[in-house]
Amino acid sequence: MFKIISLVVAFLLSMMFCVQAFASEPADRLMGPAAVQWRENSEIAGVKSAVAVGDPSTAELYALLGKMDEGTVFPLHHHPDDRITTVISGIMYYGVAEEDTSEQMNLEAAVAYPAGSVVYTPAGTLHYMWAKEGELVAQETGFGPTGIDFIDASENEN
Template identity: 35%
Template sequence: MAHQPDQSEFRVILPEEIAWEPFPAFPTGARLAVVVGHPTQAGPYVIRVKVSGGTKLMPHKHPEDRIYTVLSGVFYIGLGYTFNGDKVNAYPPGSVIVLPGDTWHFHWAKSGEYVTQVTAIGPLGLEYHDLQDDPRHLHVNVAIDRVGHRTPPKPRVKGCQRA
């Protein structure tokens, strides 16, 4: 259980207590762990993000200001609403990156897995520039045909309901 900002007792969260979970807005190669607070609610929170090598988080923005601390690996981040692997900057462990809210950016685990710690004031928000890049959108609006190809859903006819 993550420590809550209003708790008055001393608390230590050890690395082995970190619970990595899939996050619906992340691609499959990324995991999130809540360390302090409730990111979905107003108030301070601390999360960790682990991204496996080669994974890209396509252009997106957050409404909240964020402070990233690189814990391990090399964190590659670029600014803008178009992914460009030539425009990412590499930050080693110990680096601190301040990202103002509503800044379009993208991440790439270009040289292997990285872990960042994000400190912010919630609620956490994440909006992709292109809905095609948002895993939440894909899970809802894309069907898989019999041979495994992604196909757009069939339009519904007004007045008809699926059985």
Template identity: 30%
Template sequence: MQLFTLKAATCASALLLSLTPAFAQQHQHVMANPGDVTWKDGPPSLPKGAQMSVLYGDPSKDGVFVMRLKLPANYRIPAHTHPVDEVVTVISGQFNIGMGTNSDPAQMKAIESGGVVAMAPGTPHNVKIDQETVVQLSTRGPWGIAYVNPADDPRKSQ
């Protein structure tokens, strides 16, 4: 009985060791302070001027990711949707968001630093930034954006 238990434990350990590298690749450990964030040009799916920093995961692949966007003053993102739930946390500045396809500034809600917006997949919304603002997106990849008016898609002008 003791020999069987030892063999079973050895087999279980070998199985766990063989699974560990794959598990580690899917889940990464990240700790970052604001000074650790490095910025690069935003994705081509957003109007020019945005900067981005991926803090966790990979927006192009299936799975959870966290990305920050730094949006300059006088920046707009026309009405669009995303294919998955999206949670936006305002890190600094003010994030003005309008729900639906109407981009009337009077209908927008100002979300202050520390505020959160959570949207279900396919929720049309638009964004207006008056001052430099940093937001953090927490969602699942692959990340996508579909503009309500295809002519608004900045990828069409490249």
């Protein structure tokens, strides 16, 4: 009986130390809203971004934060990696275009995703976003290296 109690106590103590080690390890990766270092997007007015976790230019998991001012449209583009987008605040209007057609962005066809929504975008999917009603804040997560290729709408005009 003493042997069983000793094993249980040893197990519980080891679990306590493991939990404490895991709880303290990622503390340097925690980021409150005040610590976010937003950067203006040089190509699209009204868009800011920040790297929350990882390095999007290397083969690792990353998380990007994006902020769009009301009325801002993030034009038709695609990425080389799968993306999971979580809407943190606001409403993200999200649309997809077919790559093999001349279809351009149709803002009125975009689907509204409110805060708390999660949207999966496979690699290579042509898509666009719109902050139609108020500011939009979202987090995009993927596995790098990543990038962005904008589609010039003027190339699709007849």
